[in-house]
Amino acid sequence: MMRRTWWLLAIAMLALVLVATGCGGGQADKGKPAQEQSATPSGETIKIGFLGAKTGNHASYGIETLKGMKMAADDINAAGGLLGKKVEIIEDDHRSNPSEAATVTQKLINNNKVVAIVGDPTTGITKVAGNIAQQSKVVLLSAGAVGPGVVEIGDYIFRDTLLDALAAPAVTKYCVETLGWKKVALVTSVNNDYSVGLTKIFKDALAKYGAQIVIEQSIKDGDQNFSAQVTNIKQKAVDGIVFTGYYTEGGLFMKEVRKQGLKQVMVGGDGLLSPKLWELGGNAVEGSMVYTGFYPDLNNAGEKTKAFVQAYQKANNNALPDMFSAQGYDAVMLIADAIKKANSADPSVFKNELAKTQNWQGVTGTISFGPNREPVKSPVFLLEVKEQKWAVKAVIPVTAQ
Amino acid sequence: MLDMFTQNINPYYLQVANLLGIYIILALGLNLITGVTGQLSFGHAAFMSIGAYTAALLTLKMHLPFALSLLAGGCVACIWGVLIGFPTLRLTGDYLGIATLGFGEIVLVVFTNLQITGGAIGLAGIPRYTNVFVVYLLVAITVYCMYRIQYSRFGRALLAIREDEIAAAAMGINTTIYKVQAFAIGAFFAGLAGGLYAHLLQYLNPNDFGFARSFEILNFVVLGGLGSIPGTILGTVVLTLAPEFLRFIAEYRMMIYGLLLVVMMIFRPNGLLGGVDLSRVIKRYRSKRLERASARSISSS
């Protein structure tokens, strides 16, 4: 009987401690509205928050974005900081869980007092966080969201990604007119919002340029077995495969395509852009094409890109950066430049400078924000896998529609 | 007046508090099904998602008032609870659990493929109506209802089914009807919580309601103590706040969370408050104090 009582007491104490720490923090903020505090950065550093997953699904995007962000912060700090202060990256993990992402966003804004948040690499969670950032008047710049309905949330929300709505039609035109694709198979990962969105864009573009989708197949993120889908595709004569999912499934899918003796190559968006594509796909992805707004081509790249790629390789065992790390780097740099130009780290001030960004030279190419804050990035690189390396197949300039 | 109050609280704590309240409602609903009635359910997140999508769509497309959307969300989830309950409750024990798990995954796949819910892209732009007052008003109502249910004739029948279904049937309890009712009530509260969740996050994605979420809710109930209302609430509080307090250890956080589950189960296999009757504990304290007081008065005299 006594043991039970002790347990109760211990639990009650624990609960009290939890509640007390919670309330204590809350009371410290009393008297000053949270928004006002976040607007004027306290202390010696300018804080930029990282929003993304470090564990769970999509963790690799988060981790890569974070690597790029930290490199940007190091570069800024090495060059003397920003407005005389150091830049600090505040990181937290949300496991790709929307409710936890909302909590993390609130924590970054209200407890860490960040002036801007970079993330999330996925569209869905960017929408959750975007609503909160907009209401709290903190800049949110997504380094990965490509789906619709992101910047529409409000004037504090930005993104620095290559938009599929601009890139995919350009690539489709190339495939149809230059490569002569008339009949294609379209593969979508149905539980992946990026893939579903991209499929819609490709469908319109294929129709526009006169190619016919003769078979559509569905896969799911996390699937490893594609034998049934490939067997279905095998029954139709197609010129090529349009694959809108991510590289993990892409590599494995092509592996199965070759296993069943098909010769076609696939084309897809930057979701396929990772060396993992051939690590997983081996020779099967040889000749497959991927478009991207960022390509670490040391021979033809600008100074900024070269420096970034070399620094990244030095820190990561010679591995090449992917678009997430590059976009994470650019995101922090874009924010830093806006803060410098505005001469203020107040989000309500520097967001206007950020919105005015035109022909900004970054690691991932040239970025301009349109009147609706949608980015226009040029050019699109169409890459081809050649001997387990990327090779540029075409460089297609993009203009705003 | 109320707005003044919330404006002075750090929104981070409000966010955690809101989620906590929503989880409490979910956990109490599951506690009625699994804790009180003893019917294993691995698909609670499915009812939550049904309520969430229903409420969100009614608000977005029909512009219904928030209260009505919430109520409708709960009712639709409740109807599905009955529809699922009748055939599957013929199953017993783990088989029922598995069937509900299957139901949950099917609901997930359907929401991923439906047009009206936005499929995998998700449903965005839901207005943020949920606030801490609505949440805790509903928590209070849920707790009250659960107490009334558990200590009524109906609740005692449910307990009888948990303890021994055949004996309960022999005593004249129509076990199927009672089980379906318990299922329906649990599903209703899950739907209600789902509606709150939708209007808190302003964005819904089917992947958020997978079996991982169902097990998370089950963890709350089992860790707190099956059948115990204060236990369920305590379990929810501990398991919701633990990951927040463990943030400082970054990547290792979920490792510790996993260990925490194992260790807590080993030391309290019946849950934190399992088998503990709070009113009795208080009574015992009182009587002990009385005893001591009387003993003292005797010895002093």
Place this chain on the structure above:
Amino acid sequence: MFWQQLINGLTLGATYALIALGYTMVYGIIQLINFAHGEIFMVGAFVGVLAITILKVNIFVAMFLAMLVCMALGVTAERIAYRPLRRSDRLAPLISAIGVSIFLQTLMTVIFGPQPQAFPQVVEDALYKLGPVQVSRVQIIILVVASFLMVGLHLIVKYVKIGKAMRAASEDYDTAALMGINVNRVISFTFALGSLLAAAGGVLVGMYFNSVFPLMGVQAGLKAFCAAVLGGIGSIPGAMLGGIFLGIAEVLGIAAGYGDYKDAVAFTLLILVLLFRPTGLLGRPVQRKV
């Protein structure tokens, strides 16, 4: 085309069956749904990758090493997380198993990172034509190894002393203990056996799909668990049948154009089977005692 899909389904089903056997044996004896079993499978796959890349051994030695490591892991997990809970409510060890599963997933994410690791190319890609169908060498290895292991398991359970003890314990735990069977040893043995099969499954799946990642156990574990229930949980032939049945049903579902609803196909089937045969295809009917 039907036969081709059937071969695809059979290969997939064989891997489900290997994992399902672990679920079913453990359930048969201690009525525990071991939710950490999918993670044992995942660890097995990782050990296989490490053995091939670091120790430069061939696929069969790698599989053997993976089996050893996973046996130790499975037995340890049982000792620490499930044994203290054997006499408590049925849900307590279940939650404990979920804890173990979350722990192992995060541990592997921390060590290896979340990205999929490529499985080294150890078997030459080659296609064999068998009448209307093409079978790859990897598929043949999977089918042969899986059948070999299943036959081995069957012989152990049927004829070896400890296998007989396993059957006795699953028939009636308490009576078996009274008859002088060391039940703790039997349970440890069951976990070792189940983990061994899961590890083999992990290496085979890694080799087949060429990728290994920390969350790979979640989906595979869930499917295998379904397979175990489909066949009648607690029944060893049932798990084999259920796994193969599920694999084929899933592949044929996709072939018929229901790819979007692939997972729903598996679970709908599961619910339907349960409704008409409440204890699965080969499960014994539960006797309800007062």
